[in-house]
Amino acid sequence: MSEFSYTVLVLGGGAAGLSAALNLHEQGLRVYLVELEDHLGGNALNWACMATDACEHCGACLGAELIDKVTGLEHVSIFLKTRLNSLTKNNGRFEASVTGDKNLTIKADAVVLATGFSPFDPSLLSSLACAESEKIITTAQLNQLIKMEKLHTMLGENASVDIAFIQCIGSRNRKLEKDYCSQVCCKISFRHANKILHLFANANITIYHMDLQIIGKQFRSFAKKLSDRVTLKQGVAAEILQDRVKGKVTIIHEDETKDARQASHYDMAVLSVGLQPSEKTAEISKMAGIAPDGWGFLSGSAQNLPQGVYTAGAVKGPTSIVEAIQSGAIAASRLANDIAASSKSAGKMPVAVFGGGSDAVLVCKELKQAGYPVIALDSGRDAALADSGIDHFKDAQALAVKGVAANYQLDFRTGKQIRSEKVGAIVVATGAAANFEAPEGLDRHAMSLDAFLEMKPERIPSSVVFWLDRHGPEWKDYAGKTLEAAAKMAGEQKRVYVLMEKMLVHGLGRQKDYDAARKKGVKFIRVNEQSGIELAVKGKQVEITAPDELLGGQHLCFTCDLLVIPKRIAPAGETQRLASILQQSVDQEGFFQSANTRHRLIGSPRRGLFFAGACHDEIDGFDLKEEIAAIKAGLDALFLNKTGNGQPPVIGRQTCRQCLTCYRICPHRAIILQETNKPLIVDQACFGCGLCVASCPAKAIGRDEDQDEIITSNENKAHTFVFACQRSGALAVKEAKRLGLELGDTVHIEPVSCAGRVSIETMLKPLFGAAKRVLVAGCHNGNCRSGDSGEHAQKRVRFIKNELALSLSELDFIPVSANEPEKLRKKIP
Amino acid sequence: MGKAFILENTPLSDALRNCEQGGNAAECLNCGICSSRCSWFEGQSGPVPRKIVRLAQLGANDLLANSSMLWQCMLCNRCTEECPVGIRMDRVVCKARSLPQAGSLIPEDIKTGVKTRLEVGDVNGLTEEEFVETVEWLSEEFADEMGDPNAVIAYNQKNAKFLYLPNPRELGANVLHLTAMAKLFHHFGQPWTLSSKHTDVTNWGYFVGDDDVARKMAHQVVQDAEALGIDTLVLSECGHGFFVLKTLIEELIGRKPAFRVAAIAQIVLEMTENAIIRFDPDKLPEPAAYHDPCNLGRKSGVYDAPRKLLDLCCKQVIELTPNRRHAICCGGGGGILQDSTSKKLRMVSGKPKADQIRATGVKYLATSCLSCHRQLTELCKHYELEVQVDTVASLASKALVSN
Numbered sequence A: 001m002s003e004f005s006y007t008v009l010v011l012g013g014g015a016a017g018l019s020a021a022l023n024l025h026e027q028g029l030r031v032y033l034v035e036l037e038d039h040l041g042g043n044a045l046n047w048a049c050m051a052t053d054a055c056e057h058c059g060a061c062l063g064a065e066l067i068d069k070v071t072g073l074e075h076v077s078i079f080l081k082t083r084l085n086s087l088t089k090n091n092g093r094f095e096a097s098v099t100g101d102k103n104l105t106i107k108a109d110a111v112v113l114a115t116g117f118s119p120f121d122p123s124l125l126s127s128l129a130c131a132e133s134e135k136i137i138t139t140a141q142l143n144q145l146i147k148m149e150k151l152h153t154m155l156g157e158n159a160s161v162d163i164a165f166i167q168c169i170g171s172r173n174r175k176l177e178k179d180y181c182s183q184v185c186c187k188i189s190f191r192h193a194n195k196i197l198h199l200f201a202n203a204n205i206t207i208y209h210m211d212l213q214i215i216g217k218q219f220r221s222f223a224k225k226l227s228d229r230v231t232l233k234q235g236v237a238a239e240i241l242q243d244r245v246k247g248k249v250t251i252i253h254e255d256e257t258k259d260a261r262q263a264s265h266y267d268m269a270v271l272s273v274g275l276q277p278s279e280k281t282a283e284i285s286k287m288a289g290i291a292p293d294g295w296g297f298l299s300g301s302a303q304n305l306p307q308g309v310y311t312a313g314a315v316k317g318p319t320s321i322v323e324a325i326q327s328g329a330i331a332a333s334r335l336a337n338d339i340a341a342s343s344k345s346a347g348k349m350p351v352a353v354f355g356g357g358s359d360a361v362l363v364c365k366e367l368k369q370a371g372y373p374v375i376a377l378d379s380g381r382d383a384a385l386a387d388s389g390i391d392h393f394k395d396a397q398a399l400a401v402k403g404v405a406a407n408y409q410l411d412f413r414t415g416k417q418i419r420s421e422k423v424g425a426i427v428v429a430t431g432a433a434a435n436f437e438a439p440e441g442l443d444r445h446a447m448s449l450d451a452f453l454e455m456k457p458e459r460i461p462s463s464v465v466f467w468l469d470r471h472g473p474e475w476k477d478y479a480g481k482t483l484e485a486a487a488k489m490a491g492e493q494k495r496v497y498v499l500m501e502k503m504l505v506h507g508l509g510r511q512k513d514y515d516a517a518r519k520k521g522v523k524f525i526r527v528n529e530q531s532g533i534e535l536a537v538k539g540k541q542v543e544i545t546a547p548d549e550l551l552g553g554q555h556l557c558f559t560c561d562l563l564v565i566p567k568r569i570a571p572a573g574e575t576q577r578l579a580s581i582l583q584q585s586v587d588q589e590g591f592f593q594s595a596n597t598r599h600r601l602i603g604s605p606r607r608g609l610f611f612a613g614a615c616h617d618e619i620d621g622f623d624l625k626e627e628i629a630a631i632k633a634g635l636d637a638l639f640l641n642k643t644g645n646g647q648p649p650v651i652g653r654q655t656c657r658q659c660l661t662c663y664r665i666c667p668h669r670a671i672i673l674q675e676t677n678k679p680l681i682v683d684q685a686c687f688g689c690g691l692c693v694a695s696c697p698a699k700a701i702g703r704d705e706d707q708d709e710i711i712t713s714n715e716n717k718a719h720t721f722v723f724a725c726q727r728s729g730a731l732a733v734k735e736a737k738r739l740g741l742e743l744g745d746t747v748h749i750e751p752v753s754c755a756g757r758v759s760i761e762t763m764l765k766p767l768f769g770a771a772k773r774v775l776v777a778g779c780h781n782g783n784c785r786s787g788d789s790g791e792h793a794q795k796r797v798r799f800i801k802n803e804l805a806l807s808l809s810e811l812d813f814i815p816v817s818a819n820e821p822e823k824l825r826k827k828i829p
Numbered sequence B: 001m002g003k004a005f006i007l008e009n010t011p012l013s014d015a016l017r018n019c020e021q022g023g024n025a026a027e028c029l030n031c032g033i034c035s036s037r038c039s040w041f042e043g044q045s046g047p048v049p050r051k052i053v054r055l056a057q058l059g060a061n062d063l064l065a066n067s068s069m070l071w072q073c074m075l076c077n078r079c080t081e082e083c084p085v086g087i088r089m090d091r092v093v094c095k096a097r098s099l100p101q102a103g104s105l106i107p108e109d110i111k112t113g114v115k116t117r118l119e120v121g122d123v124n125g126l127t128e129e130e131f132v133e134t135v136e137w138l139s140e141e142f143a144d145e146m147g148d149p150n151a152v153i154a155y156n157q158k159n160a161k162f163l164y165l166p167n168p169r170e171l172g173a174n175v176l177h178l179t180a181m182a183k184l185f186h187h188f189g190q191p192w193t194l195s196s197k198h199t200d201v202t203n204w205g206y207f208v209g210d211d212d213v214a215r216k217m218a219h220q221v222v223q224d225a226e227a228l229g230i231d232t233l234v235l236s237e238c239g240h241g242f243f244v245l246k247t248l249i250e251e252l253i254g255r256k257p258a259f260r261v262a263a264i265a266q267i268v269l270e271m272t273e274n275a276i277i278r279f280d281p282d283k284l285p286e287p288a289a290y291h292d293p294c295n296l297g298r299k300s301g302v303y304d305a306p307r308k309l310l311d312l313c314c315k316q317v318i319e320l321t322p323n324r325r326h327a328i329c330c331g332g333g334g335g336i337l338q339d340s341t342s343k344k345l346r347m348v349s350g351k352p353k354a355d356q357i358r359a360t361g362v363k364y365l366a367t368s369c370l371s372c373h374r375q376l377t378e379l380c381k382h383y384e385l386e387v388q389v390d391t392v393a394s395l396a397s398k399a400l401v402s403n
């Protein structure tokens, strides 16, 4: 099939739709992108940046970046303010009649549904309907206030404001036919709280929740960091009172100290609204021949979709921005593979897979199926790979990883032998270490959840206690398995208790499992302090005494035949060593994890290096499948994409002094050393950030013919000269323009590939000309795609200021994200 | 914290688990929504609704049976109106009140009332002879007042169109109300009657959570009405009476009664709509606000009839906010009003209502329950509100235009 002859209709221009469009285009497909609103970016564009001193990884800015990437692509046609009237299929092709500026018929070979979500409308909760006050807002509205920097106007400067967040508005509610957890709202509220504390040092924040969903490794550490700065209160209010205290809104809640209720007054109440399918989903899914689930989401599996129809993002169920982007890429990859099924396997590069556990087995199987030759390195810690019949190197230990994407050289030991293999990409799937230790003296009464799940049904005793959170917040996979097992046992008339701090209900259907378990009589006991739990052996039984937080610490006493406890999860032993060989960092808890949200969920700053499974994230079986699908998409992109992610510079053969500064500094490990020890930039691995260009002492690195250098001449004599990163500052400028925010005509914006590209000389040049002021508008710390590249620019700014005694108004670095247009505008006088 | 209690399945937790219709405490999410909505608001006493359900969910009978929360709950269900799993607080509380351990908490007046009602047929102990005496005397007075010898208050008349079931106070402290109702019936122009067998619309069996007692009381009413062969049982303005005899009746006695059941306000409205009677709103020129009795509104879904009727009788009707499903209890529900020792407590439980009335600034307040009526009157006096309280049906009687 010739390039761009196969056409795909993408419905919805939010994060998932944009991501699908971008990836389809990269695969050589023609895309029609249809969006109902007058702008691309969907909800993500309205979300505010949650960065404080550093990026908090909300992913909101990635929407704007996607818009920028997709807009202007030759083979992507974008239709804004366009409505789908009908979708039919004739002779295997889709025909969509749409109305925008005019009526059109779009013919397409396939359709991607990415119609996203809408925030729940709290006026549907009738007790909140009469609470019409500007002091009661939704999280969606709060995002707007933060994005447009209006919060101070609303709450006053420096005030010690009292703010309440109320969780689960429109979620976990069977009566509203929304008995699912929206998955992201707890995270959103925590990030919002963090942001508000950053903006208002004296803010008092209370989060009312029914059972916080601290799901996932990243959020776990974030919540821990924040927990002593916010007040958490169990119990969500369904009613907010007005006019009790002047200028405040009032919430009635339980008094934890006695059997009574009390009133608290707030300057603002934020309703943490859930996610529901967007308005048009029902209509559109009907046209596409898909039956939505009971809540209206298109959560059915990809296999059950009609031929040629794909789904991506929040239309499948509540999802974060980063996940939606991944979902778009997965849909695109599935689609491309479906149409090119057999022709693709030829010429695929081998992929190395590290790890010997079940994660690695699944990765190996799926990659093989996709036509990738697999080189599996099994350290021998787990037995799964050895038992799976997949070819692998036994007792293998990586020694060195040289080279770059599409051209890695992997040195490893296998047994006593040392080998070297060429691979195109690497997938780390080394799993995690899981250990079980019975409580003291209870070896005969306690077992691990994994062991319990293997037990023969007839041997399961008549009363069981599941003890979660014993080692800190439970992993969601264990929480989910516990719910299923508990409900099943209770259904068989057995006595079942679950001891936990929080009952996680990860995933769309989990709330229903939880509801079913309670209905069947499983008793859930909430304990905040693990040290308050007392265990005693009473004959054949264990007697447990635990303070129930739901009854103000009242001690409950119960017995069971068997105590079931999930294993403690920790980073696998080899993680640290492997991380240093791969030149990757590990997270706070010692797992692999790309520090930067731009490379998540499965990627890394090093192209062609992926992570899958428990070695880097808290996952369950469903997530792992998604991760592998995303890795396949990433591999496709890697091998299709000939030029990498940016415009790579070149190192001048004559001018290079071989100091190897560039080799050391490249955040993407894109520079290799040739035999003569000359550094060489490898196009496929380079992201084009330009840090090397700005850092080379010999000024040996530049664009091919030096014609594309940064403009510093300031022809229009602007007073303020702004070097704006193409992923943050420059996008914020675009967004400001879209929103009609005026920057003034004395400002010159010069887009740069990365703040790190702006060298000391480059910064100074405009000041020698007409400019009174030079600003470098780069990413927030931790958000720079190229690691600490932006921080290099900040160092340079500090250096110049110290050396030349420039004032803030003459030279400054502004950390900004793509969706902080107003912040940028305010910083430019 | 105090000593541990043993967590096992108990008859209470089992009963509540297997109770499908809104009483399944096992399903409670402990979301706390109910605690933010209790009619007591932040008042110092009163229940913590989520904790009641939590105790029931765990089967903690003794803790629950000893809790003052049980009889401070007004069974108004304001708390659980937005319950995400559909629990109804009155179910849970009534079940708990019926625990043998909780027997000692039942207010003396309620105990006596239940006993008397079962024995005599009237909660105040009015005997059949006394009933006959009172009604005959009232009937004479009524004929005089109407200036019409045909204007009678009949009893035990067979095959009448309407059988009126009064509140016991209408045959005691508040006979004027009965006369006012008689005036309405007289204008309907159709045969109507009282019954000397069951003189009482109330059902305190519901308050004590004893299904057997509640059933017995309901049976008395149904059997007698069926024996009289009437068409429609018209209930006096009584919230919980309506809730039991109309909303719960089939569940309670296991079948449909052979007659129609309606509240007096509904019947009056019907007659107006059929142009049988009419009103002169000029007789009631002041704006009046309507208070939704919890049992009639939230628990039985009757919101519109009393409002429509009030609208026809008065010049202007004003809404209290919140209202309807979210109306605030008067503070006397669930048996509190019937406990003569509760006056002080009732003024606390009713404070949110008093605040709400004050905020509207109205001078007239109407409701459609004689219990609410009494509590609201006392509230207004206690909080010095200078608001006059009446019932919708008696206002209708006042605004009635004689043909």
Ligand code: SF4
Residues within 6 Å of the ligand: A048, A049, A050, A051, A054, A055, A056, A057, A058, A059, A060, A061, A062, A597, A780, A783, A816, A817, A819
């Ligand atoms: S920089 Fe981007 S990812 Fe980081 S907090 Fe801001 S919007 Fe979120």
Ligand code: SF4
Residues within 6 Å of the ligand: A648, A649, A665, A666, A667, A668, A669, A670, A671, A681, A685, A686, A687, A688, A689, A690, A691, A692, A693, A786
């Ligand atoms: S520093 Fe940036 S531009 Fe230079 S080679 Fe590395 S990725 Fe490419």
Ligand code: SF4
Residues within 6 Å of the ligand: B027, B028, B029, B030, B031, B032, B033, B034, B035, B049, B050, B053, B079, B080, B082, B083, B084, B085, B086, B087
């Ligand atoms: S509102 Fe319902 S689910 Fe929530 S705590 Fe109250 S009874 Fe339980």
Ligand code: SF4
Residues within 6 Å of the ligand: B037, B038, B039, B040, B047, B048, B049, B072, B073, B074, B075, B076, B077, B078, B079, B080, B089, B090, B329
């Ligand atoms: S008084 Fe009403 S609102 Fe309060 S707990 Fe009882 S039923 Fe619920």
